[in-house]
Amino acid sequence: MENVLRPVIVVGGSVVLTLLVGWAVDRLLRRADGRHHETPLWGLLRRGRVPFQLVLCTAMLRGSYAEAKLLEEHSIGIGRILTLTLIGSTAWLVVRIAAAVVETSYTRYATAHRDPARVRRVRTQVSLIQRVVSAIVGVVAVAAMLLTFPAMRAAGASLLASAGVLGIVAGVAAQSTLSNLFAGLQIAFGDMVRSLTGDAVAGTLEGMAAHSPTVGFDLDMTLIDSRPGIKAVYQELSARTGTFIDADLAASRLGPPLEQEIRHWFPEEQVAEAADLFRGLYPQYAVAATPALPGAREAIDAIHAAGGRAIVVTAKYEPNAKLHLEHLGLDVDALFGSLWAEGKAEALRKHHAQVYVGDHIGDVVGAHTAGALSVAVATGPCDAAELRNAGAEVVLADLTEFPSWLERYVAEGADGGDGAAT
Template sequence: MDSVLRLTIVVGGSVLLTVASGLLADFLLRRADLRHPETPLWGLLRRCRAAFQIVMLAGLLRGSHRAIDWPPLRERQALIGHVLLLVLIAAGAWLSIRIVAAVVESSYARYASGSREAAKVRRVRTQVTLIMRVVTVAVGVVAAAVMLVTFPSFRTLGTSLLASAGIIGVVAGVAAQSTLGNLFAGFQIAFGDMVRIGDTVVVDGEWGTVEEITLTFLTVRTWDERRVTMPVSYFTARPFENWSRGGIEMTGTVMVHCDHATPVQLMRAQLREILDTCPTWDGRGWDLSVTDTTPTGITVRAIVTAKDPDDLWTTRCTVREQLVAWLSRQHPYALPRVATAPADRPARSTKSLGGELRSPSR
């Protein structure tokens, strides 16, 4: 009866202390969040409540499980203590990652709210994402190593493993050459400002927006909602187009094939009227010129500008559609035609072979 009472007191007391400490921490963080609305740190730290409570419960049970003195548990005290220690290490790693994530996200949010340059915000976002992935991997590796050290067999093998660590490192480096290359390429992309989350890129003929960057791969969301995943080493070894680097303003062209009789001057004036009513044209520049001529027609090129690639695409489509509609409605003869009738032959010359004029017969 005494052992059962001790079991109830130890387990129940640990649970009550854990719940009370979690509620108290959440209350204090909520108060701090209300007092400091300029930073989201305290609100983000509230997400650590579950990890904090697991750490508290594992720590309390780890320190008080020997006082239970219950025969079924007394025989397995070493095993129970070891399991609680492993849970404590894992929960501590989880709590550390959540705290670091809260601090990093809070710093990024404050920077993003105070910066007006979208390119710098995307660059910082890319760096923050990769830093958090590195921290997560590092904390996970350290936690796994500490958990392995708690097993006596691994402590015994430690000396022999250190002796062969050099050879194992060389072999692992050769075997994981491509993985390590992608890893270093990820750091180069993050801190070399080559490509950022949210950039508009053209890679391997695919146009889209960078959606995710990790230490080993990069995901591009194309205009038709497909996801193209590529290793990050691709962006350090091959050329690609980054339409968002150095400013997102762009200039585009619209090619229209017309007949030789096209009124180019009127077409130029019509282009200006179309752009004046186009909400996606940014007003920076425009032009219309004849860039080529063939035996069957001419090529007219319209140049338009927009503030970003999406608006440029819309502007080009609008100009192309309305120019063709205007030509079809006002000047249908200016549209390209395909000649299917034989050409008229010129009249016979009246000059003789000797160069004298022959009088027509009457």
């Protein structure tokens, strides 16, 4: 019995403890992100949860595997595999943390400086440094792996020397950029200290940028086609209240706050009650019936692939908006509900969003109020001409065009105009 229980306790305990610690750390980061909207650092650090858990689990297994007395004849090989996994996952975690700190620093810079040429120039420099740093971390990780094999130690030592030379060359080639990068790191860590201690530490980032965009999205008719679900809710609301509602018409003019539509069908004194009933019926009738719009997942994935953040800022009741995102598996970094037109600017500013994507002229207003680039998609109640006339800098047919536009936007700098589609 001991031969069975021992490996179960060692391996199972390591896995369970990893999951518990990972869950606790992720919860703390999520709470910090919710409390400190002035910095995206905490939300960005959550992207390191997978490598963090892998490091933790591998380290515990590496340290306790001998106690499991499992496959003892292969213990050397298993120990080496665990060591290699630990080295690789540690390198992965270091790259993720460094990317989060640099992106936080850039966000502060982009908020303070609106000179596109300057942003474009520094973005190119720092992007190069980021790639070099990632390469150095990768080379060091591979060298450390080779050093675990006695026959390959000479090759590992050569790789470590190569990484040192590469670092020296990169430092000489970009001294000013590195100084900007270190200034950015100092400010980013200052954000961490300020969040933890509550001290008001001021900092200004000069000449540091890596164009990792924060992009805001509207929800209804931008990311999701909520018309079928909302129509079903209006039909049920009509049946329960005995009030006539043209559900097709109501579902065709989504965008503004719910109460604005309710006023078309109910007297003013009943609006609040009818809106509450609508929101209460919504989870049962609307969520499962609502699909993601074409390109929605790919748009969010493209932002994350570029090292950016995707946030949702919507007029929809936030708990119901969250149900949609969870049901469809849309992995966004933050969600803000019950905000419309100019009101959306508050959330966009808090997360330093450079771009806001929406389908309604109210979304164009929200983007411009926040000082963000307005990217409109003609998938909602407003056609391309209306959106363009409202002032949208970029008009796309739908989100399937967004990844290619984003690629141009990131490559060409923060102007956005060169990437416009009509």
